[in-house]
Amino acid sequence: MKKLFFLFVAICGMLANAETIKIGIVLPISGAVGGFGELGKRGIDLAYATQNKTKNGDSIELIFVDNKSDKIESANAMQKLVSRDVSVVIGPMISTNALAMVKIADDNSVPLIAPVATNDRVTQGKEFVSRISFADSFQGVIAANLAFRELGAKKAAILLDNSSDYSIGLAKSFKSQFKKLGGEIVIETNAQAGTKDFKAQISNIKAKNPDVLYLPIYYNEGALIALQAKQLGLKVPTIGGDGLASNKIFFEVAKEAGEGYMVTDYYSTSSVQTPKGVSFIKAYEGLYNEPVSSFAVMFADAYGIALEAIEKCGGKDRICINNAIQFMTDYEGVSGKFSLQNGEAIRSAVINEIKGGQLVYKTTIEP
Secondary structure: OHHHHHHHHHHHHHHOOOOEEEEEEEEOOOOOHHHHHHHHHHHHHHHHOOOEOOOOOOEEEEEEEOOOOOHHHHHHHHHHHOOOOOOOOOOOOOOOHHOOOHHHHHOOOEEEEEEOOHHHHOOOOOOOOOEEOOOHHHHHHHHHHHHHHHHOOOEEEEEEEEOOOHHHHHHHHHHEEEEEEEOOOEEEEEEEOOOOOOHHHHHHHOOOOEEEEEEEHHHHHHHHHHHHHHOOOOOOOOEEEOOOOOOOOHHHHHHHHHHHOEEEEEOOOOOOOOOOHHHHHHHHHHOOOHHHHHHHHHHHHHHHHHHHHHHHHOOOOHHHHHHHHHOOOOEEEOOOEEEEOEEEEOOOOOEEEEOOOEEEEEEEEEH
């Protein structure tokens, strides 16, 4: 009886000392890439439903801020979360918006985890910024290797959005590697975000007779390009980045015009799964009745890494939390096992191909 009494007292003491730890989440719930934000939020919601308390008994409070797909709003969101005394911030979705937040994170010593912002500059020289996806310099090289070595392409066309840091970074990396391998870039032209008619650009590309088209474009414009390319008879293998076919809008708009498109990605439900990955797929498909989004997976893993760092350091020591995140070793998440070194992920990449209106796993590329 005495043992039970002391156990009861110990538990009460733990509960009395329990804290509420705040994690900020910046997502585009509205605006041009609001579809991305919806997928990221699904991942956070599912991860939070699985564990919303630390092993130490502290409660986790999530503070969501909509950055409206805008870089100024992203900076404002980061400032707002700093004033709310958060322990970690997760987000945003795209590189341009992440770049508007990174200096604020460093200036205020607030750890920022960018799950899928792939532009190299997001983490370069930043003490408090980490990324769990691969960088564009890695992603673009993979795409160029696929085009030249696997597809046998010698002439490439690039259709990019020169207003997007993401698109510019991917195009630069692809171009450099493709030329290094001995290939030729026969045309590089612009597809501005928000544009609906790309027929002039596609006609110019078709006239150059490339062996492959590299399309580092997001899903809205990417779907229209696929549709119009089919209408104009441009039949050429097409490779995109992780943002091209990452939303169901691409499949709904492009339909069969997207068949055969290949994308570099962080994850595939058809590759080898961790126990967390198996559980996540089951929960996601049961709740949303559609294939798992890689964006949802990456945001779930960002939450898991933040939680592990908080448990190691306590919720208020942001210096310790940041260090734990930046040098996380062999983290076994939903997307697989990976590590971070100086805030940069060391992880494999996958090539997915669109078949039958779905992303189908093609192969895995090791770093």
